[in-house]
Amino acid sequence: MKKAILAGVLMLGGTASPALAEMELSIYTGWQTAPHSRVRGDYPGTGADFDALIGWEGRSFEMPPYYGVRGTWWQSETLGFGLEFTHAKVYAPDDEKEEIGFSDLEFTDGLNIVTVNAYQRWPGLWAEGSITPYIGGGIGVAIPHVDIDTTTGIEEYGFQLTGPAARLTAGVTYDLNDRFAVFGEYQFTYSQNSVDLPEGGDLETDIKTNALNIGLTLKF
Numbered sequence: 001m002k003k004a005i006l007a008g009v010l011m012l013g014g015t016a017s018p019a020l021a022e023m024e025l026s027i028y029t030g031w032q033t034a035p036h037s038r039v040r041g042d043y044p045g046t047g048a049d050f051d052a053l054i055g056w057e058g059r060s061f062e063m064p065p066y067y068g069v070r071g072t073w074w075q076s077e078t079l080g081f082g083l084e085f086t087h088a089k090v091y092a093p094d095d096e097k098e099e100i101g102f103s104d105l106e107f108t109d110g111l112n113i114v115t116v117n118a119y120q121r122w123p124g125l126w127a128e129g130s131i132t133p134y135i136g137g138g139i140g141v142a143i144p145h146v147d148i149d150t151t152t153g154i155e156e157y158g159f160q161l162t163g164p165a166a167r168l169t170a171g172v173t174y175d176l177n178d179r180f181a182v183f184g185e186y187q188f189t190y191s192q193n194s195v196d197l198p199e200g201g202d203l204e205t206d207i208k209t210n211a212l213n214i215g216l217t218l219k220f
Helices: 002-012 094-099
Strands: 022-033 037-042 049-054 067-074 079-091 102-121 131-142 145-150 155-159 163-175 180-197 201-219
Touching (some): 049 094, 067 102, 079 131, 094 102, 102 180, 102 201, 131 180
Antiparallel strands (some): 022 201, 102 131, 131 163, 145 155
């Protein structure tokens, strides 16, 4: 995973001046939630339509946990580009999924979001140069691990490329020394998910997540 992220960031930053370039590898976890969204589609095996509002649960600290990894190539003191992977999670509550005929309805290993990002930062703005605020955003794809079972015994379990995705981030980083920093941030993601189900079924839902992240950055 680290090699893939670094390779992607290197390609993005290929035009950067070596004198200005700075590489960072960051890992994070935190508290992730997801608001309600509509789930609609054709029920497997019957073709009957379903349409419901699902109040997704994040359950960030249950296994598998919520986490993310990103690589960033700062091409100047203020402008950077990067590649980011987030392992988010959403579960449909029992009563809501059963109403539309599902015994399992979740993306929990996970609702995987991969984006190419751009960042703006303001180095050393506070605390005698140690604290740097930043903002960022990116576009990419959703590759969730689909875990859906119907109450009639039809199952879909595996990774699918389900549609486009986007993210927005705002946070601050605190330098511990020249090599390491810690950070805290708010992150929003949006993904369109069109899922193929067995026996002619399908499911569509647009999922938004909100997360408060804490993490560690290694500088190269």
